[in-house]
Amino acid sequence: MAKAPPPPVEPELSPRHAGALIGHDAALRAFADAWTGGRLHHAWLIGGPAGIGKATLAFRIARWVLAGGPDSGPSLALPPSHPAFRKVAIGSHPDLAVLERSENARTGRMRTEIVVDDVRALAGFLRLTPAESDWRVAIVDPADDLNREAANALLKILEEPPPRALLLLVAHAPGRLLPTIRSRCRRLMLTPLAETEVASLLDTLAQEVPLPERRAAAAIARGSIGRALTMAGEGAGALKQALDRVMDGLPEVDLVAAHALADSLGRPGAEENFALFMDLLRDAVAARARAAATGAPDRIATLRPLEEWGSVWENLGRLARITAGLTLDRKQAVLSAVMALRPGAVPDMP
Known part of the structure; x- marks a missing residue:
């Protein structure tokens, strides 16, 4: 990637x-x-x-x-x-x-x-x-x-x-x-912008980015044009697809795909992609926590109780901050984060 x-x-x-x-x-x-x-x-x-x-x-x-x-x-x-x-x-x-x-x-x-x-x-x-x-x-x-x-x-x-x-x-x-x-x-x-407002701003401010990437960035930017601009330039669509494959495969983890993803995010120059992936992963975990709290139909949310989803979300945030702040091995951090999605697992902290 x-x-x-x-x-x-x-x-x-x-x-x-x-x-x-x-x-x-x-x-x-x-x-x-x-x-x-x-x-x-x-x-x-x-x-x-x-x-x-x-x-x-x-x-x-x-x-x-x-x-x-x-x-x-x-x-x-x-x-x-x-x-x-x-x-x-x-x-x-x-x-x-x-x-x-x-x-x-x-x-x-x-x-x-x-x-x-x-x-x-x-x-x-x-x-x-x-x-x-x-x-x-x-x-x-x-x-x-x-x-x-x-x-x-x-x-x-x-x-x-x-x-x-x-x-x-x-x-x-x-x-x-x-x-x-x-x-x-x-x-x-202030409240987050509507997705349509973010998409419209991206069409004006990031015309050099392909339209599918702009739309993908607007959809996952949580109403932040600043976040959307970063995502649009960092391949948000491809990262979101990779994340979806990981989440959809739970409770199992495709180790070959996980290592390929970790390799791509651990390469020199992929710091922004790593940060973006960890943000998207925490968003996905937060969505499962909300589904677990409200009883909304979600197959993945039922794999853990609400308290565990909350712990995973907090630990992933710590893992991302420590890895970025101390310039640690991003490949190992991605593998730890992905494996922590399995029921009963927690991230291996550096």
Whole structure:
């Protein structure tokens, strides 16, 4: 299973550059109503699964606020020719700060979390008088990356917000944030896009990918255009077919097919395909757990009790994270994952 090259990420696809936002009309309307009603909260938590447009929404709100809230209706849209749009796109707007994981000056590598010094610098930025607009705006993307010290520093900002300062927190898993942070934010919880919306976006953004691959990616992307773009460039259709063959054969496992799959995902350069396969496998296990919980007709779901399906799902996640994080043998990880699907088995952890 050869690894197809991923589609190039064009500038207009990044949240900072994106002029279009598909879906999430209710969230846009909620913010617009708060603005026009003079009830703008100082902090907004934008939550939902990865890749559904949370950061794109945050930058859309930021541009609109920095432009003074022009009369564009609840869409909060600015034309790309607008000065605020252009400055945000190239990272030169003096009243916008974006807090992300930064580079470790000592090692030259990107940190795995947002650290307290960066949050303290953000606090200093927010206390300054706006330079070009009426507001200072900060985007934390994602807030999930805050370590404990950084989260406590951010909490101090939320407890005593500077005047004319707006914080937009992007979170893939809001429930993992400190309860005291969540309680001080107004929430905009986004839902996954419809499969038809994902398919339509793929037709626009990934025209170089064959149509069957685009359709396969849209069908299994769980409403995430970001995930669908990755899948479309990584041979999602072939991986899904391989996974279906594994699942349909249970409780037996075709060892020849399992080794062939493991060989393909263990080759150099197949890291993204490995991650995608493990995601799809966990999705399939989660579907069986839901079927076991609801009593829905599913032959494979009856092979294990609900509790075992839940344990398999958790262990597969651990196996994927450890293998990727420690750069371990992907071939052995795939074999362990596939064999763990048999009734009574669990993944062999590295």
